Amino acid sequence: MSVWRVSLTAAFIWVAQAGTATDNDLSALYVERLDGSEVKFTLEDLDALEQVGFSTSTVWTDGINHFSGVSILNLLEHAEAEGSTLRMVALNDYSIEMPVEELDEKAPIVASRMNGDTMSIREKGPFWVIYPFDSDPEFASEINRSRSVWQLSRLVLVK
Template sequence: MTPAFLTRSLLGAYALAVNMTTSALGQDVIPLQVTTADTDAVAIEVSLETLESLDQTTFTTTTIWTDGDVQFSGVSLKALLAYLDLDGQSLEMVALNDYAVSMPVAELEDGAPILATRMNGETMSVRDKGPYWVVFPYDSDPKYSTETNYARSIWQLNRLKVVD
């Protein structure tokens, strides 16, 4: 091999490694963007570390999208809004692919739904419904196993908007 070929090969391998590392890290460090009715500009960016530093709710449930029992952990949406000192009439939730759903703030409970940051103890990659997934304890009460709550169970969530 010529030195120039070897140098190009090493640089190419380095670039591939950096790109793969950035992609892998990028999936788990996407901040949650929170806006209010006053502005469409991002008012607050909440990191995964901040979300996981708040009081966590953990439960095991089955879902219509996964196989068997799955353990979810994360902060309740009600607790997150209290932490951010935000209130309003409804919460608009938007995924990375722009799927959107709304939920009345009055229907948020202390333990449900949660903004899951972990599934079976692992942070969720974008490829596996992350970075954040709104989840209810579907098996704990029939009120959580409704079409309305299934529609609200948005995954790949990255934006919240609190609306008056």
């Protein structure tokens, strides 16, 4: 009986691993171009790009926090991804689209750190689209709050 349990357990583990072998890496960010090709960015890849940071309050965190990461515009340029509409997708499949023309070098950013520390999935990471809400009333809009995708997994050019 114990040999049967060990064999069944080993088979279950093998099937579970095989099932996740093709899944996306949860600790990476994927940028999908219009032609369907994609570029994978690890935290190390993102850290190698020009970093942007700002301190701001959010409706999801306490007090003022410092967020740092890469501007989405810079990230798309680095991935050689062009288009007019960007869909931002979270790990839970929440998604929202925005016009690429509304991106600039300073906002929004894909934050990889809050107060200098990487963010776990539980802490809205590993990547969070964030705006400097306190720096300009334009950034504090409801639409920008809805575009502040935490647990970001993909940036997809759809048009």
